Amino acid sequence: MRWLLILGVFATLQAQNKQLLYGFKDVPQHILLNPGTQIDSKGYVGVPLLSQIHFNAGITGFSAFDLFADDGKDFSQKVSDIVYGMDAKDFFGINQQLDLFSAGFRLKTSSEKSIFISFGMYQESDFFFYFPKDYAVLAFEGNDTNLNRRFNLGDLSANAEVLSVFHIGINKKINPKLTLGLRGKIYSSIVQASSTNNTGSFTTVEGVGNSLKHIFDFDMNLQTSGLSFLENSSTTNEIDILKKRLLLGGNLGVGIDLGFTYEFAPEWTVDASIQDLGFINYSKDVKTYVLDNYFEYEGIQSLFPELVTGQTAQDYWDKVENDFDDLFEITNTTTSYTKWRPIKFNSSISYNFGRKTVKECNCLDKSDPTFQNRVGAHLFVMKRPNHFQWAFSAFYYRKLLKGLQLKATYTVDTYSFKNVGLGVSTALGPVQFYVMADNLLDYQNIAKSQSVSLQLGFNYIFKNNEN
Amino acid sequence: MKNHPIFFKLLLFFIFFVSLFSCVKDTDFEQAVPLALTPVLEVSLIQIEETPVSFLDSSGTEVLSISDEIVLELFSQNAVKDYLFKAELVFEITNSINKAFDVTLSFYDPSNTLQHTFSIAVDNSATNTPLITEHLEVFEASILDALKLSNKLNITIKLISNSTSSNLTAASEGIIALKSKAILYLNVSE
Numbered sequence: 001m002r003w004l005l006i007l008g009v010f011a012t013l014q015a016q017n018k019q020l021l022y023g024f025k026d027v028p029q030h031i032l033l034n035p036g037t038q039i040d041s042k043g044y045v046g047v048p049l050l051s052q053i054h055f056n057a058g059i060t061g062f063s064a065f066d067l068f069a070d071d072g073k074d075f076s077q078k079v080s081d082i083v084y085g086m087d088a089k090d091f092f093g094i095n096q097q098l099d100l101f102s103a104g105f106r107l108k109t110s111s112e113k114s115i116f117i118s119f120g121m122y123q124e125s126d127f128f129f130y131f132p133k134d135y136a137v138l139a140f141e142g143n144d145t146n147l148n149r150r151f152n153l154g155d156l157s158a159n160a161e162v163l164s165v166f167h168i169g170i171n172k173k174i175n176p177k178l179t180l181g182l183r184g185k186i187y188s189s190i191v192q193a194s195s196t197n198n199t200g201s202f203t204t205v206e207g208v209g210n211s212l213k214h215i216f217d218f219d220m221n222l223q224t225s226g227l228s229f230l231e232n233s234s235t236t237n238e239i240d241i242l243k244k245r246l247l248l249g250g251n252l253g254v255g256i257d258l259g260f261t262y263e264f265a266p267e268w269t270v271d272a273s274i275q276d277l278g279f280i281n282y283s284k285d286v287k288t289y290v291l292d293n294y295f296e297y298e299g300i301q302s303l304f305p306e307l308v309t310g311q312t313a314q315d316y317w318d319k320v321e322n323d324f325d326d327l328f329e330i331t332n333t334t335t336s337y338t339k340w341r342p343i344k345f346n347s348s349i350s351y352n353f354g355r356k357t358v359k360e361c362n363c364l365d366k367s368d369p370t371f372q373n374r375v376g377a378h379l380f381v382m383k384r385p386n387h388f389q390w391a392f393s394a395f396y397y398r399k400l401l402k403g404l405q406l407k408a409t410y411t412v413d414t415y416s417f418k419n420v421g422l423g424v425s426t427a428l429g430p431v432q433f434y435v436m437a438d439n440l441l442d443y444q445n446i447a448k449s450q451s452v453s454l455q456l457g458f459n460y461i462f463k464n465n466e467n
Numbered sequence: 468m469k470n471h472p473i474f475f476k477l478l479l480f481f482i483f484f485v486s487l488f489s490c491v492k493d494t495d496f497e498q499a500v501p502l503a504l505t506p507v508l509e510v511s512l513i514q515i516e517e518t519p520v521s522f523l524d525s526s527g528t529e530v531l532s533i534s535d536e537i538v539l540e541l542f543s544q545n546a547v548k549d550y551l552f553k554a555e556l557v558f559e560i561t562n563s564i565n566k567a568f569d570v571t572l573s574f575y576d577p578s579n580t581l582q583h584t585f586s587i588a589v590d591n592s593a594t595n596t597p598l599i600t601e602h603l604e605v606f607e608a609s610i611l612d613a614l615k616l617s618n619k620l621n622i623t624i625k626l627i628s629n630s631t632s633s634n635l636t637a638a639s640e641g642i643i644a645l646k647s648k649a650i651l652y653l654n655v656s657e
Contacts, residue, residue, distance in 0.1 A: 070495040076503050142506030144650065210514040211559065211648040299511035299647070302622050304521060304533040317537050 016095050016126075017380040018054070019393040019409045020423035020436040021455065022346050023271065026405045027425050027434045028104060028459050031118050033346055034273035035169040035181030036259030039116045040463075043105035044432075046120065047458040052099035056453035059093075061086035061131065083136045088155045089387060090131040097124045099457065100164070118183075119168040123246065126342075129158040130386060143204045147212075151202045153220060157385050159194040163187055163280070164246045169257065177264060181273075183257035187280050187341065188250040190242060191226040194339070196385040210299040216327055222289040223337055225251055225282040253280030255341050267371070272347035283336035295327040343383045350376030350395075372399045378409075389413075403427040409438065418442075432459045503656035510541065512556065512647040513622070519564055519639035522626055529635050534623035539574075541649070543618045553652035554606040554614060560589050562598050564641030567591040567627035572604075574617035582613035591632040595641045 022033045028044040029052045031037055046052070062082045069078075102120030132155040137146070169183030200219040207213035229241050244250075255278015261271040301316050352371035374397040382389045391413040398406050404426045411419040421438030435456040517533075524530050541547060542554065560570060573584040587602045606614045624643070626635070633639070 068495060079502060139504050139506055139655075142508040142651075142653070144507035144509050147509070204509060207511060207646070209516065209646075210511050211557065211646045212509060212511040214511060297511060299514045300537055300539075302513055302515045302535045302537065302645075304517065304535045304624075317539075 016342075016344060016382060017389075017391045017411075018436075018455070019378055019380060019391065019395065019411055020407055020421050020438060022378055022380075023348055023350065023376070023395075024397070024405070024407050024423060024425065024434075024436075026427075026432070027423075027457075028118075028432075028461065029099070029102070029457060031104065031116075031169065031171065031181075032122075032167075032183075032257075033275065034259035034261070034271055035118075035171055035183040035257045036179050036261055036273060037171070037181065037271065038173075038179050038261050038263075038269075039104075039106075039171060041104075041106075042462040044103065044462065045460045046099055046102035047460065048101045049098065050458045051102050051120075052097060052122065052455065052457040054097040054453075054455035055095075057094040059091070061090035080140060083133075083140060086131050086133065086136075088130060088133040088152075090133075091384070092129045092131070094125070094127040096126075097122055105462075114173060116171040117168070118171065119166075121164060121166045123162070123164045125162045127158075127160045128384065130155065132156045138202070143202075147204050147206070149203065153200040153202065153218065154198045156198050156220070157196045159196060159385060161192040161194075162190040163192075163250070164190065164248070166248060167257075177262060179261040181257075181259045185255040185257070185276070185278060186248060187253035187255060187278065188245060188248045189225065189253070189280050189282065190245040190250050192251070192280075192282060192339075193222065193224040193227065194385075195220065195222045197221070207298045209301070212298070214297045216293070216295045216297070218291045218293050218327070220291045223282070223286075223339075224288070225284065225286045228285050228287065251280055251282045251284050251286075253341070254278050267352045268349070269352070269376075270347075270349045272345070275344040275346070276341040277343055278341045279338050280341065281336060281338045286334050286336055287332055288335060288337065289330050289332045291328070291330050293327045293329065295323055297323070340383075345381040346378065348376050348378040348395075350374050350397075370399075373397065407436075411438065427461065430460050430462065432461045433457070503654055505652070505654050508651045508653065510649045510651065512649050513537075513620075513645065514647070515622070515624075515643070515645035517624070517643050519566070519635040519641060520637055522566070522624075522635050523637065527637055529626060532623050532625040534621060536619055536621045538618060539620040540618050542614045543616065547651065547653075548615045550653040550655045551611070551615065551651055552607075552654050554611060555650040555652075556604040556606070557648050557650065558587060558600075558602040558604070559646045560587060560600045560602070561644045561646075562589050562600065562641070563592045563595045564635070564639065564643055565591050565593050565595060565631075565633045566635055566639075566641075567629055567632055568643060569625040569627050570645065571621075571623045571625065573621040573623070574614060575619040575621065576616045577618055579619075582617045583610055588627075589643070591627075591629065592641060593631045 018033060021027060021030050023037070024030045025038060025040055028041070028046065031039065062085065066082055067078055100121045100123060102118070102122070104116060104118030106114050106116050108114040134151040134153070134155045138151050165185050165187055167183050167185045169181060171179065171181040173179045198220040200217045201215070202217070203215045205213050205215065226245065229238060255276050257273060257275045258277070259271065259273030261269060263269045297320070300320060352374050354373040355371050376395055378393040378395060380391045380393070391411050393409045393411040395407060395409045400406055405424070407423040409421040411421065418441055419438055420440050421436065422440060423434065423436035425432060425434040437454045439453070522530055522533060542551070562568065568589040569586050570589060571584060571586040574582045576582050585604055587600060589600050590598055592598045
């Protein structure tokens with residue numbers, strides 16, 4: 001448990017929000033966030049396994065400092081304060097992405113109306129877990145002070161998945177102002193487990209025949225796929241199975257990304273994209289566990305057998321025991337199921353300024369004629385099992401030197417109003433390197449941070465001649 | 468290429484920004500050890516509802532007592548036993564029969580050795596109006612250990628005659644009802 005709590009130090013609220021990468025045209029991987037982005041290069045090849053390394057983990061509702069501050073307060077009391085300060089909308093999440101390979105190339109080298117093809121494969125892990133508030137209250141208090149309170153068992157909502165994604169996208173500049181993009185994806189789920197859409201409750205009320213009546217109303221499920229190999233397989237087999245699933249041998253799904261960029265004035269650009277509009281059908285190695293029972297319990301009724309019918313309280317207790325066995329009886333099925341991918345929406349508007357001007361015509365001048373600065377606003381929205389997660393960023397992009405670009409962001413969301421991030425892209429000849437991190441203000445005392453994320457990568461870029 | 472030293476300086480500044488300026492201050496990660504949960508659970512226990520007929524034999528004559536035994540493994544289950552540090556059994560007995568009773572609850576372990584017993588005296592209701600008797604039995608220390616060893620509960624209702632009570636017949640009125648619950652004080656710690 002402590003490990004989980006300490007992990008909160010390295011938490012991020014943005015989860016899959018990549019506000020620094022979005023619109024960072026010098027980094028080829030930004031095309032994964034908007035297939036309809038403007039692309040300046042002739043092509044790129046990502047360094048295998050190193051072109052995009054992304055990890056973040058986050059928890060909302062508290063920071064590690066709230067818990068571990070050396071303030072002399074009782075630790076259990078601090079845990080209690082945190083638990084009661086959180087609600088069922090708070091969450092804990094981990095997301096990790098690793099580009100296995102990626103590349104892109106322009107089919108026509110003319111800068112007007114050219115087509116850019118990009119493709120690749122990445123592996124992704126995603127774990128998302130809502131804070132089960134009512135379970136926590138029950139664990140902290142019990143039902144003693146909570147008579148008539150309906151403990152909502154639906155507070156348990158979690159999802160975990162490891163998958164690989166093969167993708168190929170097309171990006172076309174329709175006219176000087178409009179660029180459109182489409183990316184097709186094939187998902188291969190390696191392992192998946194989710195327990196969402198749970199309902200039901202546990203309530204204790206004043207009884208009729210006895211002091212109390214306990215009402216158990218269970219309607220819960222756990223869907224899993226790809227987990228059985230862990231139970232009955234050797235290590236060698238496990239690796240083989242994982243390799244196979246990584247290479248499109250898992251439970252398959254399809255999806256698309258859509259995006260556009262519209263430059264309605266040389267200085268002004270608006271863009272938007274939708275990612276992961278798709279689903280995975282889970283049919284291989286599937287197990288679904290269902291707990292769907294209802295029972296009311298008022299206690300054991302003593303029957304005094306000597307004088308009545310011969311039925312003893314033990315008989316009654318046996319019946320109660322059977323009722324409880326039935327109540328907690330879990331059925332399992334192997335029926336296939338389908339799940340939508342967590343859809344994401346990005347959009348930004350930006351203003352470019354500070355174009356470099358050349359006083360005299362010089363055909364040999366290699367200086368960058370494009371705008372050197374960009375400011376704008378960016379909106380990120382993502383569908384989670386029980387809510388939409390959002391973030392709003394203001395950003396400033398600057399070409400500092402030829403081959404060195406910076407982007408700074410200031411992000412707000414439901415929980416944080418002071419997230420400052422910085423991204424750097426630099427090129428040594430055709431080799432480009434980038435690194436991005438956010439929540440820099442919290443680095444003064446990282447324990448107070450609820451949000452730190454990092455991504456970096458290397459690419460080999462084929463630049464346009466004019467660049 | 469002459470700009471490369473500048474690139475490297477800037478990159479190094481950025482990459483080491485975390486290590487240069489980030490730190491974890493004023494914290495103590497060792498304090499997670501004594502985390503304890505102390506929930507209090509209320510569990511419905513035994514209910515009894517008997518009329519005067521229940522205290523008559525086949526010939527209609529009063530018996531001395533009636534009793535029943537149930538297997539009660541709630542307190543001896545590991546999940547409860549390991550974390551239970553105090554228990555209270557709360558009884559509410561309503562009597563509208565014109566007969567006094569002595570309700571005895573006896574806890575036995577699997578070898579039928581008596582571990583703990585207590586009685587609740589219930590007054591007769593001469594006018595058949597409900598009289599309520601409440602009893603709280605607290606289990607702590609050695610008595611709690613006895614409870615944890617027990618897996619059987621014997622309930623005996625003994626009839627008590629006194630100057631204002633009457634002999635029970637099939638025509639006697641009233642009811643004796645017992646409601647009960649257990650309050651379990653748990654301490655779950657790492």
